[in-house]
Amino acid sequence: MTRRLFPRLSQVENRTVAEVLRAESVGGGLLMLAAVVAMGWANWPWGQSYESVVGWVPWPGGRFLGLDISVGRWASDGLLAIFFFVVGLELKREFVAGDLREPQRAAVPVVAAVGGMIVPAVVYVAFNLNTGGEALRGWAIPMATDIAFALAVLAVIGSHLPTGLRAFLLTLAVVDDLLAIAVIAVFYAGNVDFALLLSALAPIAVFGLLVQIRRTWWWALLPLALAAWLLVHASGVHATIAGVLLALTVPVLKRDTLPGLADRFEHVWRPISAAVAVPLFALFAAGVPLRGGQLVDAMTDPVALGVIAGLVMGKLVGVxxxxxxxxxxxxxxxxxxxxxxxxxxxxxxxxxxxxxxxxIGDLAFGAGTERGEHVTLAVLVASLLAACTASVVLRLRNAAYRRAET
Incomplete structure (x- = not known):
């Protein structure tokens, strides 16, 4: 039986895609603004203040829980847990009620996502086989697509593009995020304390029990989520995994007279993720000083070149x-x-x-290190190149669809 790639969506699916696009488009705009502010702050005459803020440890007494971490680490470990909670809700919805519940419809975006992760990793490794040191630790950096950034670009230039394409990008990005989460959990965990990790299952289980019986007591759910985050963080596994595990316990479908909660939770937390958590992470992660030939050094580093080639060419070939x-x-x-x-x-x-x-760049090479800064610059350059080249192609296609519509 012949089936269509990127078919037209039903009215319900159209509404869901449109709602997600609106939230992610605004978040993508704020994300770009935060990155620009970070670069400006890090390179103005008093740029040392940026490094001081990012490196400041607000709770030096939290050593016993591993909470004596800098503002930059709080942004990546804490705020991004909210982002990954929303990603987890998207995953659950897609597998239970979305495209991924039907193997035939899921096959194309899943294969495209897998290809779009394997090929960039291979390209990166090809650039760094003979680099030496810990260069190969960054093999996963070019694997991930930033859905907020990508959808922001698509929203600006793709007003007349078919909704099937937008839905395909959303589904692909959800699978992409799932695989990226698995890579972080498996390959970028520190020395794992399995006792603490197993202990995290207790608050997650209680959280899951409450949401399954539709008890949305925030005074209970938030402390349980915080306890899960603390235990996962202390175990050595990246703390954002706690956000995913909590989200996967949230019911999607209605049961008898009880409502599904995934959409409700996503409606509450997506704006916080898109407008607060991710932009603040970008603010404290994207500021790289360009003094003293830093840009030239980065563009001659095989690690940075591998990241750029992986994202720009590897993603294109893979997807x-x-x-x-x-x-x-x-x-x-x-x-x-x-x-x-x-x-x-x-x-x-x-x-x-x-x-x-x-x-992943921070996890592979460390935030604030020379190679870590090279990776940050490479990701910024590659994302800009990808956005510009995609804009040229999609703007031409958008014009063609607009002419056809009128």
């Missing part, structure tokens, strides 16, 4: 190539209203890797 192969090797065909140029523009857009790429 477009996987989608094209699915069309040629299976009974899937491109929707008659779409062009492969649309898919090309979308594949270029997935090269915008900001939030999770910066996070």
């Amino acid at each position: 477009f190539g996987s989608t094209f192969a699915m069309a040629k090797l299976t009974r899937a065909t491109l929707d008659e209203n779409l062009s492969w140029w649309d898919v090309l523009g979308l594949a270029l857009l997935t090269g915008i890797g900001f939030t999770v790429s910066l996070l």
Whole structure:
């Protein structure tokens, strides 16, 4: 049976996609603004104040829980837990009630996401096979797509693009995030204390029990979430994983007269994630001083070059190539209203890797280190290149759809 790639969406799916697009587009704009502010702050005459703020430890007495960490670490370990909680809700919804619940519909975005992660990693490794040192620790940096940034660009230039393309980007990004979470948990954990990690299951289980019986007592749920975060953080596994585990306990579907809570929680927490958590993370992660030939040094570092090539070229080849192969090797065909140029523009857009790429860069090389700063610059340059090239292709396609509509 022949099936269509990127088919038209139902009215309900259209509303869901539109709501997510609005929230993520605003968040993407704030994310870009925060990155610009961070770069400006780090490079003005008093840029030393930026490094002082990022490195400040607000709770030096929290050593026994591993909480004697800097503001920069609080942003990546604490605020991004909110971001990953929202990602977890998206994952749960997609697997239970979205595209990923149907294997046939899920196959294309899943294969595209996997291809869009494997090829960039291979490109990075190819650039750094002979670099030596710990260069290969950064193999996962170019794997992730920043959904907020990508959707912000798509919202600005893609007013007339088919909703099927937007839904495909959302689904691909959800799978991308799931795989990135797995990579962080497996490959970038420190010395794991399994007793503490198993202890985190207790507050997560109680949280899950309360939401399953639809008890939305914030005075109980928030302390339980905080306890889970503290235990996961102290165990050596990156604390953002706690956000995902908590989200996966939240019910999606209604049961008898009891409502599903995933949409309700997402409605509450997505604006906080998009407008507060992720922009603040960008503010404290994207500020890299460019004094003393720092940019030249970064652009000659094989690690930085591997990140740029992985995001710009690896994502393009991985996403477009996987989608094209699915069309040629299976009974899937491109929707008659779409062009492969649309898919090309979308594949270029997935090269915008900001939030999770910066996070993995910090985990791989350490925040504030010379190589860590090179990675930050590389992610910024690659994301800008991907956004610009995708904008050219998608703007032309958007104009064609606008002419056809009028």
